[in-house]
Amino acid sequence: MGFLIRLIVIALIIYIAYRLAKYMMDPKRKIESAVASGTFYFEDDRTDPRKNFHIAFKGVLFAGEKYMGTGEDSGTVKSIFVWTEDSAKLDALGKEDFRFLEDEIRKNYPDAQINWKNPIEQVIMQEG
Numbered sequence: 001m002g003f004l005i006r007l008i009v010i011a012l013i014i015y016i017a018y019r020l021a022k023y024m025m026d027p028k029r030k031i032e033s034a035v036a037s038g039t040f041y042f043e044d045d046r047t048d049p050r051k052n053f054h055i056a057f058k059g060v061l062f063a064g065e066k067y068m069g070t071g072e073d074s075g076t077v078k079s080i081f082v083w084t085e086d087s088a089k090l091d092a093l094g095k096e097d098f099r100f101l102e103d104e105i106r107k108n109y110p111d112a113q114i115n116w117k118n119p120i121e122q123v124i125m126q127e128g
Contacts, residue, residue, distance in 0.1 A: 027043045030043065031054050031056050031061065034056035035056040036059075040056065040057050040058075040104075041055070042055050042108075043055070043056075044108060046108065049068055049077055050066070050068075052064060052065050053066070055082075055101060055104070055105075057097070057100075057101060058093060058097065059089055059092070060084055060089045060090065060092075060093065061084060061086065062082055062083070063083060063084070064080050064081065064105065066079075066080055066109070066112070067079040067080070067081075076111055076112075077109045077111070078111060078113065079112060079113050079115065080105060080109060080112045080114050080115065081115050081116075081117055082114060082116055082117065083116075083117035083120065087119045087120075090119060090120060098120070102114055
């Protein structure tokens with residue numbers, strides 16, 4: 001009986017450690033934490049070019065949708081659309097901030113054309 005209890009306790013400890021590690025490595029938790037703290041974080045699955053990426057920057061959460069090329073360029077990302085759900089927070093960002101974000105995206109996707117969806121496009125145009 002004592003051996004069975006020890007085995008159950010060890011299994012429980014292993015399970016708790018596994019769940020804790022899985023929680024700490026969760027990209028969704030990391031991006032939410034970066035948004036809350038106002039730091040920069042780029043979350044992207046480079047192995048899956050069809051999966052959207054997320055960027056946290058100065059308390060704003062951006063999402064990017066990747067589009068693959070056709071023909072000879074079918075293996076590379078050729079077009080990216082970037083938007084945010086919370087446009088009220090865009091007032092704190094300037095043109096240089098968007099330039100920084102563009103540079104970070106280009107580090108991962110150098111051949112892609114980056115398009116900013118409204119209202120981000122309007123903020124960039126207003127800055128001149």
